[in-house]
Amino acid sequence: MIRLPECPICQKAVAPATDPASNYAPFCSRRCKEVDLIxxxxxxYAIVEKLDPARQLEELASGQDAELEDELLTDE
Ligand SMILES: [Zn+2]
Structure with missing residues (x-):
């Protein structure tokens, strides 16, 4: 007996694609493909939102630099 591949999201057996337009391999459906993407x-995003005090100080410092640059640009 040949085992069908399982969808990584819902563990449902994925039938071999008969129509290339409805082929969401390795997922069983468009919904499961989108769930994986989400x-x-x-x-x-969880990694981006992680707060690092050292990085916050860096961002504050670079923000001050940007303000100085704005002053130089407006001082024509
Ligand atoms: Zn699925």
Whole structure:
């Protein structure tokens, strides 16, 4: 017996694609493909949102530099 590949999201057996337009391999459906994409995005955002005091100080310092540059640009 040949085992069908399982969808990584819902563990449903994925039938071999008969129509290339409805092929969401390795997922069973468009919905599961989108669920996977959302999970990836959420994982990435979690890393971005992680607060690092050293980095915050760097951002504050670079923000002050940007203000100085604005003053120089307006002082024509
Ligand atoms: Zn699925």
């Amino acid at each position: 999970r990836w995005c959420e994982g990435r």
